[in-house]
Amino acid sequence: MKESLAKKSIEYRKRILKYIYKAKAGHTGGSLSCVDVLNVLYNRIMNVGPANFDSPDRDRYVQSKGHCVEALFVVLADQGFFPESELETLCQYNSHFIGHPTRKVPGVEQNTGALGHGLSLSVGMAIAAKLDKKDYQVFTLMGDGELAEGSNWEAALTASHYKLDNLCAIVDYNRLQISAPTRDVCNTDPVADKFRSFGWEVVEVDGHDVDALEAIFRKLPFVTGKPSLVIAHTVKGKGISYMENVLKWHHGVPSEDQYEQAQKELDSALLAL
Amino acid sequence: MDMDREINMGKANLEVFSETLQHIAESNRDLLVVTSDSRGSGKLVPFAQRFPDQLVEVGIAEQNLVGISAGLASAGKQVFAVSPACFLTARSLEQIKNDVTYSDNAVTVVGISAGVSYGALGSTHHSLHDYAVLRAIHNIIVCAPADNFETEEAVRQAAVLNQPVYLRFGKRPMPLLRKDIPFVLGKGRVLQEGKDLAIVATGEMVHPALEAAALLKESVDVEVTVISMHTVKPLDKELLTQVAATGMPILTVEEHSVYGGVGEACASFLLQEGFHNRFQVMGIPDEYTVTGSQQEIFDHYGLNGQGIMEVAQQLLGVSQEK
Numbered sequence: 001m002k003e004s005l006a007k008k009s010i011e012y013r014k015r016i017l018k019y020i021y022k023a024k025a026g027h028t029g030g031s032l033s034c035v036d037v038l039n040v041l042y043n044r045i046m047n048v049g050p051a052n053f054d055s056p057d058r059d060r061y062v063q064s065k066g067h068c069v070e071a072l073f074v075v076l077a078d079q080g081f082f083p084e085s086e087l088e089t090l091c092q093y094n095s096h097f098i099g100h101p102t103r104k105v106p107g108v109e110q111n112t113g114a115l116g117h118g119l120s121l122s123v124g125m126a127i128a129a130k131l132d133k134k135d136y137q138v139f140t141l142m143g144d145g146e147l148a149e150g151s152n153w154e155a156a157l158t159a160s161h162y163k164l165d166n167l168c169a170i171v172d173y174n175r176l177q178i179s180a181p182t183r184d185v186c187n188t189d190p191v192a193d194k195f196r197s198f199g200w201e202v203v204e205v206d207g208h209d210v211d212a213l214e215a216i217f218r219k220l221p222f223v224t225g226k227p228s229l230v231i232a233h234t235v236k237g238k239g240i241s242y243m244e245n246v247l248k249w250h251h252g253v254p255s256e257d258q259y260e261q262a263q264k265e266l267d268s269a270l271l272a273l
Numbered sequence: 274m275d276m277d278r279e280i281n282m283g284k285a286n287l288e289v290f291s292e293t294l295q296h297i298a299e300s301n302r303d304l305l306v307v308t309s310d311s312r313g314s315g316k317l318v319p320f321a322q323r324f325p326d327q328l329v330e331v332g333i334a335e336q337n338l339v340g341i342s343a344g345l346a347s348a349g350k351q352v353f354a355v356s357p358a359c360f361l362t363a364r365s366l367e368q369i370k371n372d373v374t375y376s377d378n379a380v381t382v383v384g385i386s387a388g389v390s391y392g393a394l395g396s397t398h399h400s401l402h403d404y405a406v407l408r409a410i411h412n413i414i415v416c417a418p419a420d421n422f423e424t425e426e427a428v429r430q431a432a433v434l435n436q437p438v439y440l441r442f443g444k445r446p447m448p449l450l451r452k453d454i455p456f457v458l459g460k461g462r463v464l465q466e467g468k469d470l471a472i473v474a475t476g477e478m479v480h481p482a483l484e485a486a487a488l489l490k491e492s493v494d495v496e497v498t499v500i501s502m503h504t505v506k507p508l509d510k511e512l513l514t515q516v517a518a519t520g521m522p523i524l525t526v527e528e529h530s531v532y533g534g535v536g537e538a539c540a541s542f543l544l545q546e547g548f549h550n551r552f553q554v555m556g557i558p559d560e561y562t563v564t565g566s567q568q569e570i571f572d573h574y575g576l577n578g579q580g581i582m583e584v585a586q587q588l589l590g591v592s593q594e595k
Contacts, residue, residue: 056349103376110347111376114367120337121372124344127329131305132348151368154337161332 064118
């Protein structure tokens with residue numbers, strides 16, 4: 001089990017790069033930083049897939065940091081929501097596979113892309129679950145730069161006010177945003193203390209350690225009656241030597257040489273498993 | 274106005290809104306009201322008392338209000354998101370655009386104390402932009418009911434429509450108009466027919482339009498068609514076409530900026546259809562809005578029976594002495 005999750009993460013990275021390279025567009029660094037979280041959620045934790053996507057009892061995933069859609073599309077394809085070949089049309093004229101999540105793509109729960117929306121949407125879903133006495137869980141993935149959006153803090157208040165222990169927010173804490181390190185743009189640290197003071201239970205984890213992520217998510221809710229926050233410590237551009245922690249790969253597209261090198265690095269990582 | 278004393282006064286549309294929601298909630302546990310500390314101003318205290326489990330309070334946080342409402346709707350709830358129109362359609366416009374309309378979450382967004390209802394509280398509390406901004410957003414019906422009857426019908430229809438709707442309500446008691454003409458979202462109501470002039474009015478301007486029509490008949494024997502164009506979007510193009518085809522001058526009246534509202538919507542449609550009727554838009558001009566009570570603001574801008582009559586006479590080219 002352990003090996004296959006790790007293998008999936010590398011394969012997902014290969015596909016993320018493949019489709020970004022082909023589309024000549026995409027949010028490379030962030031997709032590579034958050035993909036391990038998606039891997040664990042979709043393959044180990046969430047009760048959601050093509051067979052039950054219409055069920056009111058399914059778990060929900062809302063990608064608040066919508067721009068890292070390539071990671072989501074690759075994982076949804078792997079889950080069987082649509083043939084992976086459809087990703088060949090990423091960002092092409094009239095394709096549903098646009099640069100942000102849209103419900104026109106099977107498996108996408110909510111349209112996102114404008115930052116600071118996912119947590120409120122998720123709070124609404126979590127309140128609905130409580131009202132209906134359903135036990136589905138709601139997950140939302142946010143960026144650390146995104147936390148500057150004030151609407152997140154409105155939603156954070158409401159989540160603890162309504163004791164939404166069926167809600168788990170994950171911060172893809174990669175410490176870089178489009179123009180500079182997050183601490184230099186608008187420092188959102190200390191994230192854990194802020195959420196704790198808002199009434200959340202917070203756990204920090206290596207966001208690339210799939211086993212650690214799985215173990216953490218299996219403990220949800222961390223505390224009965226409190227919303228849960230997972231701060232996933234990640235590396236922007238994770239897995240590609242020349243992309244890791246380098247600002248320009250926020251939405252950089254690799255050249256042919258760079259692309260081939262990246263795929264070689266990932267192939268080596270696969271062999272090393 | 275003197276005529277106010279002759280007509281039957283109803284309740285504030287907001288009260289009817291709240292009562293209608295209670296009727297629906299009696300048999301529909303999925304109906305939810307979401308408020309931003311606005312249950313009092315939304316006349317929703319009785320609803321909250323009767324259906325405490327069907328009211329979600331989010332505090333003074335309009336963006337969150339709309340986002341949460343969208344999430345609730347996506348989970349199968351019939352959601353009415355209620356907040357003062359001024360904040361709801363400005364601060365949380367992006368949530369309306371993305372989380373409600375673009376995402377097809379069938380929230381009914383309810384702007385209360387709309388237009389200049391808040392009077393002397395000033396421009397921060399006025400919503401004279403809501404038709405304009407929402408008209409430019411795809412997938413939302415925009416409706417301002419004129420009276421209690423239109424309000425009840427609009428709420429009932431919005432509740433079962435499974436599409437985003439914006440409803441706009443003022444806070445003062447409204448005169449009761451005709452109930453014998455069906456109300457259908459998207460279809461204007463012809464409240465009276467005349468051959469000389471058409472007044473297309475929306476929301477709280479419908480009653481002053483009827484007053485103007487009566488004054489015109491009385492003073493210069495002008496016969497006026499008065500339409501309650503409660504649905505600003507989609508516009509009732511069929512009805513507008515019928516009216517314009519008669520060649521009558523058309524006067525539009527709304528409690529909104531003269532920019533981007535009902536008047537411009539009608540003008541744009543009619544001009545592109547090739548109609549060249551004499552045409553005039555009445556509303557709040559593009560300036561720092563005067564303060565005072567709602568009625569004083571209306572009177573200042575001539576948005577009353579007398580003022581509408583005077584503009585109508587200019588449009589018709591008739592004098593009062595005729």
